[in-house]
Amino acid sequence: MKIVVVGGTGLIGSQTIEFLRDAGHDAVAAAPSTGVDTLTGQGVDEALAGADVVVDVSNSPSFADDDVLRFFTTSTRTLLDAEARAGVRHHVALSIVGADRTPDSGYLRAKVAQEQLIRESVAGWSIVRATQFFEFAGRIADGATVDGRVRIPPVAFQPVASVDVARTVAEVAAGEPRGGVVELAGPERLRFDEFVRAALAARGDERDVVADPAAPYFGAVLAEGSLVPAGEHRRGAVTAGDFAAAQRPA
Template sequence: MKIVVVGGTGLIGTQVIAHLTEAGHDAVAAAPSTGVDTLTGQGVDAALAGADVVVDVSNSPSFADDDVLRFFTTSTRTLLDAGKRAGVRHHVVLSIVGADRNPDSGYLRAKVAQEELVHGGGIPWSVVRATQFFEFAPRIADGATVDGTVRIPPVAFQPIASADVARCVAETAAGEPLDGVVEVAGPQRVRFDEFIRGAIAGDTREVVADPAAPYFGAVLAEDSIVPQGDARLGATAYEDFVAARA
């Protein structure tokens, strides 16, 4: 199958392409660096010509509420319209576990808007919701730093290796459309503040458990960002991830 991976030059996209190529598919990266702009539509029809599946793992360059909503809605509409013209038979989107349970977060509201467009987009679809990636722990700590202190809510957290997310996305893309959602999370459930404290060990910043600390604009409940039902679990433990990178 020809599978176009939008955002195919990024952390997840490059790994998705590698999995699909290894499985014998014609996997093609579509991104601004390859001449494809999903906001303006430039290059989109050419990229999707002959495609069986579109996988969207792209991300907004700005996380400001208005910007991120504009990015995900505009980009998704562009891809769905082009996909219909091209005869695409499966549209796959990477989203976030808990997006629908945290309406105070502008970023997560935008992901829900993206999911809703795909649901009603007229192309068979699948949504893969993932928990946060191990690789993002330092970025989370930076975003949660106030006056030199990292403030993290002491809630349940189940992070995952990006490689395990990419594998799930690739397998979903190569399979039949779900017309539904699959969730994927790491194999270990921990406390958010404790995980970040360990992830930035050696950093001079103190990590403080703060129930009122916002996460992407939302104040979290205990299970806000972990699966509440059945979920596919990644194979990589955090300790193994750290050892492999070392």
């Protein structure tokens, strides 16, 4: 099958392409760097010509509320319209576990809006919701740092490795449209602040991590179950210990 991966040059997209090619598929990356712009539509029809499946793992360059909503709704409409013209039979999108349970977050509201557009499309579709990636621990800490201290809400947290996300996205893309959601989380349920503290320590980052129930995440104050699956879900193979060991300086 020809499978076009939008956002295929990024962390998840590049690994997804590797898994798909290893499985014998013709996997192609589509991104601004390859001449494909899903906001303007430039290069989209050409990229989707002959495609059987489109995988969207792209992300907004700006996380401001209006910008991120515009990105996900505009790019999704662009893709779905182009897929209808090209006869694409399966649209796969990567979303976030708990997005529909955190309405105070502009970013997560935008992901819910993206999911709704996909659900309303006429073509076959599948949505993969994943928890936060191990690889984003440093970025999360940077965004939560106030006066040199990292303030993280002490809620349940079940992070997952990007390789496990990419493997799942590739598997779903190679299968039949599900018309539903697959949820993926890491193998262990931790506490958000404890995970960030351990991840920073493994990197030699000496910032103090403070458990702060009022600390916002993507603009929202989190409830205990905001970031973890509420029911049946798949579990990745990479543990927090595995990831931390790989990050320790030689």
